[in-house]
Amino acid sequence: MVNMKPEMSTFDDLLQLLGTGKWNLMSFLSICYWVSLLPSHNVGPAFLTPEVGHTCRLPENATGGGNVTNMTGSQCSYEVTTADGSTEERPCTEWNFDNATYTNTITSEFNLVCSLSFLRPTFKSISFFGALIGAPFSGWMSDRYGRKMMLSVGTVSYALLANALCWLPDIYSILTVRFLVGFMTPTSVHAGYTLSMETCDPRYRAATGILIFLPWTVSLILLGGVGFLIRDWRELMFTLSLPMFLFLPVLWFIDESPRWLIVRGRHQHALRVLQKAGRWNKVAMPAEEELYAIMENIQKEAQKTRRLSDALASGPLSCLRGVTREAMVLFRTKRIRSITLALYLDYLVLGTVYYGLSLGGDQFGVDPFVYMTLGGVMELPGSTLTIPMVQKMGRKLSSILCFLVTAGALLALGVTTLGWLGMVFTMVGKMAITAAYQIIYLYASEVFPTEVRQRGMGTATMVAKVGSVAAPFLVENLSSIGPWVPLVIFGGVSLIAAGVTLKLPETRGASLPDTVADLESSGNC
Numbered sequence: 438m439v440n441m442k443p444e445m446s447t448f449d450d451l452l453q454l455l456g457t458g459k460w461n462l463m464s465f466l467s468i469c470y471w472v473s474l475l476p477s478h479n480v481g482p483a484f485l486t487p488e489v490g491h492t493c494r495l496p497e498n499a500t501g502g503g504n505v506t507n508m509t510g511s512q513c514s515y516e517v518t519t520a521d522g523s524t525e526e527r528p529c530t531e532w533n534f535d536n537a538t539y540t541n542t543i544t545s546e547f548n549l550v551c552s553l554s555f556l557r558p559t560f561k562s563i564s565f566f567g568a569l570i571g572a573p574f575s576g577w578m579s580d581r582y583g584r585k586m587m588l589s590v591g592t593v594s595y596a597l598l599a600n601a602l603c604w605l606p607d608i609y610s611i612l613t614v615r616f617l618v619g620f621m622t623p624t625s626v627h628a629g630y631t632l633s634m635e636t637c638d639p640r641y642r643a644a645t646g647i648l649i650f651l652p653w654t655v656s657l658i659l660l661g662g663v664g665f666l667i668r669d670w671r672e673l674m675f676t677l678s679l680p681m682f683l684f685l686p687v688l689w690f691i692d693e694s695p696r697w698l699i700v701r702g703r704h705q706h707a708l709r710v711l712q713k714a715g716r717w718n719k720v721a722m723p724a725e726e727e728l729y730a731i732m733e734n735i736q737k738e739a740q741k742t743r744r745l746s747d748a749l750a751s752g753p754l755s756c757l758r759g760v761t762r763e764a765m766v767l768f769r770t771k772r773i774r775s776i777t778l779a780l781y782l783d784y785l786v787l788g789t790v791y792y793g794l795s796l797g798g799d800q801f802g803v804d805p806f807v808y809m810t811l812g813g814v815m816e817l818p819g820s821t822l823t824i825p826m827v828q829k830m831g832r833k834l835s836s837i838l839c840f841l842v843t844a845g846a847l848l849a850l851g852v853t854t855l856g857w858l859g860m861v862f863t864m865v866g867k868m869a870i871t872a873a874y875q876i877i878y879l880y881a882s883e884v885f886p887t888e889v890r891q892r893g894m895g896t897a898t899m900v901a902k903v904g905s906v907a908a909p910f911l912v913e914n915l916s917s918i919g920p921w922v923p924l925v926i927f928g929g930v931s932l933i934a935a936g937v938t939l940k941l942p943e944t945r946g947a948s949l950p951d952t953v954a955d956l957e958s959s960g961n962c
Contacts, residue, residue, distance in 0.1 A: 447735065448695075448696050448699065448735050449639045450731075451695075451711065451731065452636070452637070452638055452639055453638060453639060453640070454720060454722070455638070455711075455714050455715065455718050455720055456638055456718055456720060457637070457638045457641065457718075458717060458718030458719065458720070459717040459718060460636070460692075460713070460714040460717035460718050461636050461637050461638065461714075461718070463687075463690060463691060463717075464632055464633050464636050464691055464692075465633050465637065465645060465649065467629075467684065467687045467691060468629040468630065468632070468633050468649055469648075469649055469651075469652045470652070470683075470684060470687075471592060471625065471629055471684050472626070472629075472649060472650055472652050472653050472656075473652035473653065473655065473656040474656070474677075474680060474681050474684070475622065475626070475653065475656075476653055476656045476657050476660055477599075477656070477660060477674075477677035477678065478564060478599055478615075478618055478622075478677075478678075479564070479622075479795075480657065480660070480792070480795045480796055480809070481660060481664075481673075481674070481677060482560055482561045482564075482796065483561075483795070483796045483797075483798055483805060483809065484539070484542075484664040484670070484673060484805065484809075485542060485543045485544075485560065485670045485673075485674070486542065486543045486544050486549060486556075486557040486558075486560045486561060487538075487539065487542060487544060487557075487805060488544070488557070488913075489534050489535055489538075489539065489542060489544045489545055489550075490534070490535035491512055491532040491533065491534045491535065491545075491550050492512050492532060492533050493512045493513070493514075493515055493529035493531075493532055493533075494529070494531040494532055494533050495515065496530070496531075512529060512532065512550070512551070513528065513529055513550070513551035513552070514526050514527060514528050514529055515527055515529060528551075528552075529551065531548070532545075532548060532550060538668070538805070539668045539669075539670070540668040540669050541668070541669040541670055541671070542670050543560060543608070543611070543670055544557060546670070547607070547608040549608070554913075555913075556608060556612070557909075557913060558909035558910045558912070558913040559612065559909075560608075560611070560612060560615060561796050561909035562905070562906045562907070562908070562909045562910065563612055563615045563616050563619065564615045564616065564618055564619030564622070565619060565792070565902055565905040565906045566616065566619065566906050567615070567616040567617060567618065567619025567620035567621075567622070568619040568620065568622045568623050568902055568905075569899060569902040569903065569906060570620060571619065571620035571621065571622065571623045571624060572623045572895075572898065572899055572902065573895075573899070574623075574624075575587070575623035575624045575626075575627040575628070576627060576895065578590075578624060578628075579624075579627055579628045579631060580697075583693050583694070583697055583698075583701075584628045584629075584631050584632040584635070584693060584694045584697055585628075585632065585688070585691060585692065585693040585694070586628075586693075587624050587625075587627075587628040588625060588628040588629050588632060588688070588691070589688050590621075590624065591621050591622075591624035591625030591626075591628060591629075592625045592629075592681070592684055592685065592688070593685060593688075594617075594621045594624075595618060595621045595622065595625055595681065596678070596681035596682055596684070596685060598614050598617050598618045598621070599618055599674075599678040599681060600675070600678045600679065600681070600682075601614060602614045602615065602618070602674060602678070603671050603674045603675040603678060604671070630646075630649060631694070632691070632694050633645060633649055634646060635694040635695075635696045635697065636692075636694060636695070636696075636714075647820070647824070647875070650820075651820065653816075654813055654816040654817050654820055655813070656813070657809065657810075657812060657813025657816060658810050658813035658814055659813075660677075660809055660810075660813070661806045661807065661808070661809035661810030661811075661812075661813065662806070662810060663676065663677065664805070664806050664809060665806040692710045692713065692714070693706070693710060695707045695710045695711050695714070696735075698710065699732045699735050699736055700735070700736055702736060704729060704732045704733075704736075707732060708725060708728055708729070708732075711728060766889055766892070766953060767889055767892060767893055767896070769953070770953060770956075770957050771957075772956055772957050773886070773889070773953050773956055773957070775940055776884055776885070776893075776940075776941060776942075776956075777893060779937045779938065779940045779941055780877070780880075780881050780884065780885075780893070780897050780941070781896075781897060781900045782933070782934060782937050783836070783873075783877050783934050783937065783938060784877065784881075784897045784898065784900045784901040784904070785900050785901065785903060785904045786840075786904065786930045786931060786933070786934040787870065787873060787874050787877060787901055787904065787934075788900070788901035788902060788903065788904025788905040788908070789904035789905070789907055789908050789911065789927070789930065790843065790847075790866075790870045790904075790908075790927045790930065790931060791867075791870050791871065791874060791905075791908075792904070792905040792908040792909070793908035793909075793911060793912050793923060793927055794812070794863065794866060794867045794870065794924075794927065795812060795867075796908065796909055796912065797908075797909075797912040797916070797923065798812075803857075803859070803860050803863075807860075808860065808863075811860070811864050812864065812867050815864045815865075815867045815868040815871070816867065816868065816871045818868060818872075819867070819868040819869065819870075819871030819872040819875070820871060820872070820875055822872060823835070823872050823875040823876050823879075826838075826872070826876070827876055827879060827945065828945075831943050831944075831945040832876060832879065832880040832883065832943060832944050832945055833880075833938065833939075833941055833942070833943045833944075834943075835872075835876050836873060836876050836877055836880055836935075836938050836941075837935045837938050837939065839869045839870070839872045839873035839876060840869075840873055840931045840932070840934045840935035840938065841931075841932070841935045842865065842866075842869035843866045843869040843870045843873065843927075843928065843931040844928045844929070844931040844932035844935060845928070846862045846863070846865040846866040846869065846928070847862065847863070847866045847924045847925060847927050847928030847931065848925055848928035848929065848932070849862050849928075850862050850863070850921045850924045850925060850928070851921060851924075851925040851928075859921070859924075863924065866924075866927070866928070866931075870931070873934075880941070880944065881893065881894055881897055882894060883944035884941055884942065884944055886952055886953055886956050889953060911923055911926070
């Protein structure tokens with residue numbers, strides 16, 4: 438047993454006493470496993486609704502009144518010369534699809550071509566739209582009902598919906614379930630991430646925040662291989678969704694966040710969790726009386742800093758009204774407005790470019806399975822190199838450099854062919870935009886003053902989701918002009934983001950402002 442520390446007045450002191458052991462690792466590794474399952478429904482749709490070669494399948498009676506003379510509208514209609522010699526154009530209603538790459542896709546099964554082609558990007562983006570709608574509620578539900586409760590609700594709902602999607606008979610029920618899957622994504626991720634951060638040793642909190650999303654990248658690499666082996670969309674989704682049920686038994690062993698329990702005044706429950714944590718980590722905990730005294734002090738301190746407690750307690754609609762009023766402070770003064778707008782544009786570009794590159798392999802004229810795997814491989818250095826970059830170069834220069842590399846790689850595609858050379862440039866852009874995502878997330882948490890940090894980060898994340906919703910439509914529509922067009926557009930907006938980031942102050946080694954008033958008086962903008 439480890440000896441007790443002499444003085445503890447904050448929850449972080451308790452976490453330092455507990456250290457890192459089976460209790461913390463249970464939550465951390467479980468959430469890592471859950472994160473590894475999410476790419477199948479975020480970027481996996483690249484294999485489900487690709488653009489597939491097709492030809493119009495003429496009805497049996499097409500020549501009954503005359504002869505077929507011409508196919509028009511990219512296999513969307515055909516012309517018939519009738520018995521009296523006139524020409525009549527008729528729409529195609531059935532198609533023959535090229536099965537060389539995929540044996541069965543949502544595109545081919547539900548004829549998502551011609552007048553229904555808009556449903557392909559809709560399928561890809563509707564889960565992001567669900568996440569956009571669900572994001573404002575995820576924080577409220579997690580604060581109101583607890584991290585473990587919402588982790589359980591989110592993951593169980595997600596697993597059931599994802600597995601049901603494999604068996605649905607029509608495209609509109611599939612789209613509905615996709616929306617609901619997206620709606621539950623922020624709930625499961627927000628609750629799981631918060632639970633891990635609130636139960637880890639403070640010394641490893643920064644590393645935990647980065648490493649918890651590393652399985653996402655590994656999963657992307659594997660997704661390309663699984664997609665190559667399983668070419669039927671229903672079998673692929675079933676294979677990728679079934680492992681979600683393996684996460685559910687772990688919920689029985691994961692404890693509620695003791696920090697949340699203490700803040701909510703549930704000290705007896707928190708005591709039981711802390712004592713269990715001590716046993717699992719083989720640490721001698723303080724006596725019950727001392728723990729109760731510490732918890733009382735922690736609760737009092739937490740109540741002093743709760744800004745939206747009344748709104749959060751009254752329900753989701755009041756929560757939204759309260760958040761809207763609180764968010765207006767992000768625009769009230771010149772410097773905070775400049776920071777907010779610059780970061781909003783950065784996040785919009787990040788959401789658009791990252792998911793545009795991740796989901797657009799079928800439009801860029803490359804092997805979709807190799808494209809997915811290489812994209813995951815390139816995210817590894819994009820994620821891991823950010824730590825030494827921000828330490829050596831600072832947040833501002835690192836962000837600008839990543840945006841510039843993204844812009845340079847993608848703009849180069851305007852003067853070269855796609856193919857393998859184009860894939861190299863695209864992968865460099867994917868690596869750089871992934872790194873930019875990591876850095877900007879850290880940067881925003883430091884640029885926003887303490888009193889508006891959660892509001893700034895939350896609303897900026899929602900702006901990024903707007904970009905991810907738009908990305909599939911941009912790729913689909915712009916690729917009809919030329920496969921290089923969306924890539925060049927993504928490069929152009931990345932260049933704009935680099936210029937806008939010049940407006941932000943450097944935060945490396947700087948004393949961070951606590952209030953908007955401190956920011957205005959600091960002259961750091």
